[in-house]
Amino acid sequence: MHLVAIGGSDAGISAALRARELDPSVDVTVIAADAFPNFSICGIPYYFSREVQPWQTLAHRTAAELEATGMALRLETFVTAIDPERRTLTVEAGGVSDDVSYDELVVGVGASPARAGISGLDTLGPADGVHVLHSMGDTFALERDLDERRPRTAIIIGAGYVGLEMAEALTVRGLAVTQLQRGPEVLSTFDPQLGAIVHEELVDHGVRVETGVRVASLVRESAGIVVIANREGNEVRFTADIVLVVVGVAPNTALLSAIGVPVGPGGATVVDPTMRTGIPHVWAAGDGVVTHHRLLGETYLPLGTTAHKQGRVAGENAIGGTATFAGSVGTQVVKVFDVVAARTGLRDQDAATAGFSPRTAASSADDHKRYYPGATTIDFRVTGDERDGRLLGAQLVGRRSAEVSKRVDTFATAIHHRMTVAEMSALDLSYTPPLGSPWDAVQMASQAWERGVR
């Protein structure tokens, strides 16, 4: 059996590793377009902040470590076509075309940076000081630009996870950063009341944050890159030495669409929860495919954690297994300077759109007993269904010491199991005064929802 995985990032590598783990007799080949398989793309901002050096340490595993598991790697190799009848791929490497045959194929080609209809992005690039950030190639281009041109000012278009992490990184690097956000508040996957806490943390560290700014175009002028935007009907302009565009991603679907695999939510390739594409012997996983969500059904939510899980399922099933992707609940976390924001499940408006009857309660609770030194407050927004009390979502923002990231995991696990908000109080969670309270903060926030809503 020859399993081929296309894509050297989370989904492809996870599929390859899982297949080799379960059956070391399976031949596995990973074909990757770039030279950097299994790099932690989520770690790139920490390379720019210089907390991570050298860049090679960003690899989850080195190419040698991957090969030691028994898989073959074909790097800097592009797959241009799939022939599902003959079970062959057309590949190109170094200008030479070739065929690769497979018994089972896992496609994990991921996504590409979105451009949000911003004009100028098609002509301006790294040489002009205009960057996107998605691959190690993008990383090297930006680093070279920082190194050679020594820009003093930067504009970051977008204030999602990567945008915020890069605002921190470039600030730490000594650049004066202006962050532009289309919506009314940074971190638009959180309610604005909590995004405002992150906003304040950015400002406290010297980042200029401009919200409600819809960017139309980029122009290169002698003073730098000019960002032309619209705010409340008026044109506004921002100028900086470099501009970083981090406004999300768009799934790469061309390879599978060409053989008839349809696209669904978010324009992503449709797969079933076993990662089957519908084309015999062809599986797909990762940022290029739809996400099965335990509350929303089929949606698109590209995340590394999901890609790992989907890839593992695809790798298992491709060699004859019966795994199923159990479904995302939308858990995400970001650290911005000393603040951590974490969320899982649905917010009010998302839940209402999905047919729930959501109510959201804001509350705050100490991360540990107030009498013990270092206690800080975690701000919560808990969302539940007012009809049946079902827990639908939770958002938490607190200081880094407050274990916010692992507290959201308790909510995520509860949502996975369809708990009610009230049932959160039944969980036997850990307590010691330096680290918690007899009712953990997540339970106090749940009880606040009960008091406020039920």
Added chain:
Amino acid sequence: MHLVAIGGSDAGISAALRARELDPSVDVTVIAADAFPNFSICGIPYYFSREVQPWQTLAHRTAAELEATGMALRLETFVTAIDPERRTLTVEAGGVSDDVSYDELVVGVGASPARAGISGLDTLGPADGVHVLHSMGDTFALERDLDERRPRTAIIIGAGYVGLEMAEALTVRGLAVTQLQRGPEVLSTFDPQLGAIVHEELVDHGVRVETGVRVASLVRESAGIVVIANREGNEVRFTADIVLVVVGVAPNTALLSAIGVPVGPGGATVVDPTMRTGIPHVWAAGDGVVTHHRLLGETYLPLGTTAHKQGRVAGENAIGGTATFAGSVGTQVVKVFDVVAARTGLRDQDAATAGFSPRTAASSADDHKRYYPGATTIDFRVTGDERDGRLLGAQLVGRRSAEVSKRVDTFATAIHHRMTVAEMSALDLSYTPPLGSPWDAVQMASQAWERGVR
């Protein structure tokens, strides 16, 4: 309706608060034997370390705050008898006897320090430098002793949670501490391989740790208090200026036994999961009663977190509710200097005794991506049933920065829901490089169990 709660600690106060929260028309009286209702007994070691000052801040709520919720407090009042026919209590305060009538009664009289058959404990007390530690009265006695006699050496008999926390506290206070433990390793609710990490942390901070020491008696001599013990059949003696005996607790059951409520596991009062004693209108909760455990059924496991939950159930049901205590899973955590040890569920031998077919796998995983500064290793022992893969328990030890306490909560929530070890990989847990990994450490430990056992 007049609800009376006996006991001013977690169970009694939680019952009173819950009743007042649900129905502000209910008259609630709390009768407490000492003068300090609603104190955080778990915080006492941090008073001794001087991290918590003054002692008043150890109160979860002050007496005034409790009274502001509309409950009446009768402090320094002993209940000597219950008359379930007439629904009255005999109480004594300041040498005067009195009757108190009730419509519903919640008994939360807790537990008392165990003495483990150590002779001398009946005659030696605080004036001799021999202390137990369970109440604010014990706290003041020890503090007075530390203050007035300025002891330089201390022996702590017992190396459970409180014993370890007190070893840290007295070390921080400048005393030379010797810790005596009957079993082969400290922290006997953990497997010795993990207890050894805590042991090392104690030694690194100057604590002398002696294991395998069975204490027989205490004698006061001119050199100090002599602890006479047996180790491997030989008598051993340890001498110090003060001795602290923290070897667990025994449930207080006299009041309810006198009216015919039976005792069960651990000698604790038997209640059903609604906290009903079987005597009409009499409920009981907290460290005096049995614990319903989701894996073990009825057991005895006195803990503040459980007492809060049981008290809440009792308070709700006493005024006509239909709450049920959902059951403990045995979650506990302790911080010892810079190490945190957390556990939930069952260990191998406990699980085997309960009829499971347990297998335990040891592994370790980084708390966050190794490339980001500050990563540390968490040591895991995951226990599952080899027949059906059911998750039975988890033990974690790591540095304080590793969010061990809230990671055990993910296992606790999973055990609550009868997950298999394999299903842990399906959980959508949070990830950002400074705080986790694409597969969280708890998932990597679960995958290690799968690889090793299944």
